Amino acid sequence: xxxxxxxxxxxxxxxxxxxxxxxxxxxxxxxxxxxxxxxxxxxxxxxxxxxxxxxxxxxxxxxxxxxxxxxxxxxxxxxxxxxxxxxxxxxxxxxxxxx
Numbered sequence: 628x629x630x631x632x633x634x635x636x637x638x639x640x641x642x643x644x645x646x647x648x649x650x651x652x653x654x655x656x657x658x659x660x661x662x663x664x665x666x667x668x669x670x671x672x673x674x675x676x677x678x679x680x681x682x683x684x685x686x687x688x689x690x691x692x693x694x695x696x697x698x699x700x701x702x703x704x705x706x707x708x709x710x711x712x713x714x715x716x717x718x719x720x721x722x723x724x725x726x
Contacts, residue, residue, distance in 0.1 A: 637706055640713025648721065651714050658711035665704045672697060 643651060676693055679685045 637710050640709050643713050643717045655714035658707050662707040
């Protein structure tokens, strides 16, 4: 059994073919919005980390926890992009072939 990870909540990009076009479009829009939200969150955490370190208020435990948070958010961000790419591929695959 693999470790529990919040990126497992997202659909598997290789199994999108059974969803309707409307569902795929909704997933694609959501993935784009959430990827941007996660990216802005990572940037904000980086800025906060830098200011905290400059102020001399960053203890090792806090730095470690922030590192694990950024790692987790980076993994989630990558998984969201995988889903968005899978949706784009599936929607393109469904288009009728140009004759």
